[in-house]
Amino acid sequence: MSGNIKLLSDTLAAAKAEGRSPLIAYLPAGFPTVDGGIDAVKAAFDGGADVVEVGLPHSDPVLDGPVIQTADDIALRGGVKIADVLRTVREAHGATGKPVLVMTYWNPIDRYGIERFAAELAEAGGAGCILPDLPVEESEVWRKAAEQHGLATVFVVAPSSRDDRLAKITAAGTGFVYAASLMGVTGTRESVGAQAQDLVRRTRATTELPVCVGLGVSNADQAAEVAGFADGVIVGSAFVKRMLDAPDAEAGLAGVRALAGELAEGVRRRA
Template sequence: MSVNASTEIASKSAAAIERARAEGRPALITYLPAGFPDVQATIDAAVAMAENGADVIEVGIPYSDPVMDGPVIQAATTEALEKGFRVASIFDIVAGITARCDAAVMVMTYWNPVMRMGVREFSRRLAEAGGAGLITPDLIPDEAAEWFAASDEFGLDRVFLTAPSSTPERVTMTVEACRGFVYCVSVMGVTGARSEVSAATRGVVDAAHEAGAPRACVGLGVSRREHVEEIGAYADGVIVGTALVAALGEGGVPAVAALTAHLSGKDQG
């Protein structure tokens, strides 16, 4: 099956982003590592995000060699692994979240855990848990044939990344391979909250739109409401991770709820 043929499959994350667009705002996409500080807290924090304005929720599978994660997320994933997190627990977490809220739930994962379980088996279990799809930071479309087949079979979204260094040809290939949205990395390097939005951000989003992406969302470095408003002027969604992980570690679920409400503007009435 060709990549483009799969666009007939309904996309949960696309629907969530389009609902936000219909309300005249960028979608808020929030991230937490699975199993931090424990499985139930991950579920409760994700539901609190949904209740306070998050449209799409990313749950990251802890990984022993995270090439893209900054120190805050690395510390959280290390803690989850030390407490015994297992990859199979991701399906319990996704099911626990989707049973309690309507947000689209995406799993972010390096590709090795998916391959170890089996791409089709992982996809089947994710779909059964109510998951929307996968964000795969270290998988490129050229090497994703098995994932294309499984995501089409089980109706899952697939999100690949573009960056300031991506060539026009690479951006086009990535856009055509994605279903749901394109993840636009705004800075080179690892994740982490920053005081200012990277100057390269708009260029990455514009390149994705010019290549035909109906939904281009920005991640890496977003931490404040003004970032959301600034990026939302040209992007379809804004992705926040490190700031929320820090909030969960420091203040638990109430802190996550409060920060999500601030980022979404719900705390302003």
């Protein structure tokens, strides 16, 4: 295991050794500005996040709910480019020494150049990529480039995934498995529900990789609930909403830091 995939694996293992789930935060690059997005990632780490996923804003974010779509739209209207996403990774990882992944739809990487993106992400200190819309059957070229550069390839599984499909997806992935807690788009929910627990159980039966749950977690109680059965708790929309609802940038950063602290307490408490 080489590159920052080792940092990612070591971070997840260290949280497990403490008897808790790691907290994984998601924040889009370029929102509210490129510099503001970098500060937001640092704030999430300051508050207690173990890992951060940096979103690569996309014009057709089919899996994202209205909160993240709004942030992506602000970032794209601000002119965010892949170079800015890579700069976000470089500066956030460089300032904290903690694992930073990129979460992106496949089309931007394909257009940018697969080998080029993998090489530049690794050079920036990135730990890997989460690729929610890349079918495993079409992923070999990316996976080879990622392996060559020491990057994790994280695939997404859903409650609708059959057991044979789960096995195929988890066999191809590295780093961890992203378990989408429910069918539908990202966003906060009243309850994360039993679907997620069943999905974690079925996914674990196919892999030794940590199984981390995202979609719908927004507060410490939900984080504690998910930490009771998952190997990691992923939170995105709730962080973005704190920034969208804030009266100014400083208040937004304070909101991110505070939410990370609340969630970090939740994953340590469990339900």
